[in-house]
Amino acid sequence: MINRTNGRWAVSALATLLLLPALLVAQDVLPSWNNTAAKKAIVDFVAKVTDENSPDFVPVADRIATFDNDGTLWTEHPMYTQMAFAIDRVKALAPTHPEWKDQQPFKAVLDNDLQALSFTGQKGLVDLVLASHTDITTTDFEAVVKEWFATHRHPRFQQPYTQCTFKPMVELLEYLRANGFKTFIVSGGGIEFMRPITLGCYGIPSDQVVGSTTKTKFEMKEGGPVLMRLPEIDFIDDHDGKPVGINRFIGKRPIASFGNSGGDREMLEWTSAGEGLSLKMLVFHDDAKREYAYGPANGMPDTKFGNFPQDLMEEAEKKGWVVISMKDDWKQIFTFEK
Amino acid sequence: MINRTNGRWAVSALATLLLLPALLVAQDVLPSWNNTAAKKAIVDFVAKVTDENSPDFVPVADRIATFDNDGTLWTEHPMYTQMAFAIDRVKALAPTHPEWKDQQPFKAVLDNDLQALSFTGQKGLVDLVLASHTDITTTDFEAVVKEWFATHRHPRFQQPYTQCTFKPMVELLEYLRANGFKTFIVSGGGIEFMRPITLGCYGIPSDQVVGSTTKTKFEMKEGGPVLMRLPEIDFIDDHDGKPVGINRFIGKRPIASFGNSGGDREMLEWTSAGEGLSLKMLVFHDDAKREYAYGPANGMPDTKFGNFPQDLMEEAEKKGWVVISMKDDWKQIFTFEK
Ligand SMILES: [Ca+2]
Ligand SMILES: [Ca+2]
Numbered sequence: 106m107i108n109r110t111n112g113r114w115a116v117s118a119l120a121t122l123l124l125l126p127a128l129l130v131a132q133d134v135l136p137s138w139n140n141t142a143a144k145k146a147i148v149d150f151v152a153k154v155t156d157e158n159s160p161d162f163v164p165v166a167d168r169i170a171t172f173d174n175d176g177t178l179w180t181e182h183p184m185y186t187q188m189a190f191a192i193d194r195v196k197a198l199a200p201t202h203p204e205w206k207d208q209q210p211f212k213a214v215l216d217n218d219l220q221a222l223s224f225t226g227q228k229g230l231v232d233l234v235l236a237s238h239t240d241i242t243t244t245d246f247e248a249v250v251k252e253w254f255a256t257h258r259h260p261r262f263q264q265p266y267t268q269c270t271f272k273p274m275v276e277l278l279e280y281l282r283a284n285g286f287k288t289f290i291v292s293g294g295g296i297e298f299m300r301p302i303t304l305g306c307y308g309i310p311s312d313q314v315v316g317s318t319t320k321t322k323f324e325m326k327e328g329g330p331v332l333m334r335l336p337e338i339d340f341i342d343d344h345d346g347k348p349v350g351i352n353r354f355i356g357k358r359p360i361a362s363f364g365n366s367g368g369d370r371e372m373l374e375w376t377s378a379g380e381g382l383s384l385k386m387l388v389f390h391d392d393a394k395r396e397y398a399y400g401p402a403n404g405m406p407d408t409k410f411g412n413f414p415q416d417l418m419e420e421a422e423k424k425g426w427v428v429i430s431m432k433d434d435w436k437q438i439f440t441f442e443k
Numbered sequence: 444m445i446n447r448t449n450g451r452w453a454v455s456a457l458a459t460l461l462l463l464p465a466l467l468v469a470q471d472v473l474p475s476w477n478n479t480a481a482k483k484a485i486v487d488f489v490a491k492v493t494d495e496n497s498p499d500f501v502p503v504a505d506r507i508a509t510f511d512n513d514g515t516l517w518t519e520h521p522m523y524t525q526m527a528f529a530i531d532r533v534k535a536l537a538p539t540h541p542e543w544k545d546q547q548p549f550k551a552v553l554d555n556d557l558q559a560l561s562f563t564g565q566k567g568l569v570d571l572v573l574a575s576h577t578d579i580t581t582t583d584f585e586a587v588v589k590e591w592f593a594t595h596r597h598p599r600f601q602q603p604y605t606q607c608t609f610k611p612m613v614e615l616l617e618y619l620r621a622n623g624f625k626t627f628i629v630s631g632g633g634i635e636f637m638r639p640i641t642l643g644c645y646g647i648p649s650d651q652v653v654g655s656t657t658k659t660k661f662e663m664k665e666g667g668p669v670l671m672r673l674p675e676i677d678f679i680d681d682h683d684g685k686p687v688g689i690n691r692f693i694g695k696r697p698i699a700s701f702g703n704s705g706g707d708r709e710m711l712e713w714t715s716a717g718e719g720l721s722l723k724m725l726v727f728h729d730d731a732k733r734e735y736a737y738g739p740a741n742g743m744p745d746t747k748f749g750n751f752p753q754d755l756m757e758e759a760e761k762k763g764w765v766v767i768s769m770k771d772d773w774k775q776i777f778t779f780e781k
Contacts, residue, residue: 166642166648287648289650296694300694304504310504312625312627312650312651312693312694313650318691321690323683323686323687323709325712329712329715329716330686330709330713330716332687332690339691345661349659349660349661352581352659353634353656355650356634356635356638357649371661371668375668378667378668
């Protein structure tokens with residue numbers, strides 16, 4: 106019960122609690138970011154949309170921020186984490202699929218021939234995911250994903266994949282939430298591959314994860330109802346699929362969005378097209394020493410995962426989208442560094 | 444800043460804030476509910492899953508509650524609210540569709556012939572919704588929906604449709620949220636018809652609304668990108684579609700779910716099949732005086748909207764799903780009463 110004689114202090118404490126986000130801003134926010142233009146763009150944007158006296162003020166209910174995952178929140182090299190999972194799972198399932206020995210893309214996986222695998226292209230990747238992620242209940246699949254994350258490590262960093270998240274981006278997620286934002290993942294990755302780890306990695310609950318999906322089917326079994334994952338694509342959450350996914354799952358236009366490749370272009374354009382102030386940022390991987398360097402924009406190597414083309418760099422410059430240089434803008438990339 | 448000398452009171456006030464949900468329970472919770480078995484089932488369930496010392500304790504992150512909308516949270520007679528909207532919109536669009544004069548289900552709508560309309564069945568309803576909800580951007584459609592809600596009233600109650608929500612269910616939503624639950628709508632209704640009003644009616648933001656959807660397409664126009672609503676069903680969130688929709692949008696199994704018709708059966712079965720304690724409830728419309736009475740369960744009239752069959756009543760009894768009698772369990776149904 107509130108003690109009446111101490112009511113004044115109770116009110117004072119309540120006021121302090123409500124002011125906490127503002128106090129955090131005044132202190133050293135985003136500690137893993139250098140004091141460069143990228144950090145300034147974030148802090149200035151947040152100050153404007155949270156200031157009730159600013160013409161750019163946005164009510165809490167409309168403070169929606171969307172984040173790509175691979176290459177934006179965690180490492181996507183030497184290959185997408187989900188691809189590493191799919192490869193391991195194809196190997197595990199191979200004894201029950203003797204026909205895979207002579208079928209691409211499975212033959213390439215079983216022969217450990219990553220070059221042949223790359224020749225199977227986008228279709229090969231989709232076939233791999235469909236074959237390795239389906240004909241299983243949603244409950245069992247979740248257990249398989251959790252087990253894989255618990256037992257596998259990134260080949261270069263020798264850390265669990267769940268540790269290969271970018272510390273500055275996790276700080277950014279927390280900073281936005283402390284300022285009343287609701288944070289969402291909007292990724293081309295499979296939604297049921299991400300959901301088991303997003304709360305732990307990013308503080309993002311399963312219902313705030315938008316991603317690619319396969320169809321599922323409700324079936325009544327002996328032991329009760331199950332949802333079976335079917336080998337059929339339901340939705341690809343990439344390129345123009347990102348605004349479609351945002352509309353379907355979130356139902357509001359973001360005022361801030363963050364990506365790292367050509368697949369995020371339409372999400373950033375969709376964010377820009379809203380009324381009022383918005384923030385659009387792209388993570389650029391230019392730090393081969395601490396992480397990876399790839400483009401092909403700005404003469405960086407052209408690689409298979411997370412393509413950042415030169416015309417995206419030009420669109421960013423023209424439209425005032427902020428490009429984050431991992432090398433220059435981030436003081437620290439991983440929690441495990443040093 | 445927390446004043447150090449008053450730190451004790453600050454802590455005391457903080458403790459009071461954290462205890463608020465518990466205090467609310469101790470006072471008269473769910474004031475529009477009579478003190479019958481239905482209310483007791485809710486309060487007992489919430490007490491168990493929120494008590495850390497109970498074997499039935501559920502962490503906050505897993506306190507997911509799902510609610511059907513039509514007939515569960517608001518009135519669905521004399522017809523679904525969305526059908527009233529679709530009829531009005533077909534009439535408004537008719538001048539640009541001269542062919543509708545001779546085509547069902549449009550002819551029935553334009554002739555105000557509800558009986559002929561009912562003969563077009565489920566397909567007629569889908570055709571009506573597709574024709575009246577598409578070939579329009581998502582932004583423009585939202586404006587049309589808002590305008591309609593602002594200018595139309597329920598034919599019997601002569602209140603805005605947004606006032607025809609059930610007060611006891613709105614109290615239940617608030618009570619669950621005060622106890623750490625995240626509340627979701629899982630409705631057969633169109634997701635973009637509900638989203639403009641769910642925050643105001645129920646305190647539920649757009650991203651916590653699961654419903655039926657049409658496909659949308661991202662298009663780059665002169666003035667910027669738009670999402671066009673296409674005349675093509677993407678997903679029907681009813682019957683076995685409800686567990687599918689829950690898995691797709693929420694990614695967790697609910698521990699409490701609430702419905703009112705045969706279309707909610709699979710959602711309640713899916714909720715039941717989880718580990719641990721769960722609460723399943725069905726609103727039964729047996730109050731023709733204050734609202735409507737229909738079944739056909741328990742000898743109530745058999746009507747077109749919100750069918751509650753006898754075998755659902757028997758399944759509920761057998762499985763311990765709680766049937767809410769609007770007549771006996773609810774002290775007050777609408778806020779506007781009296
Ligand atoms: Ca990416
Ligand atoms: Ca219903």
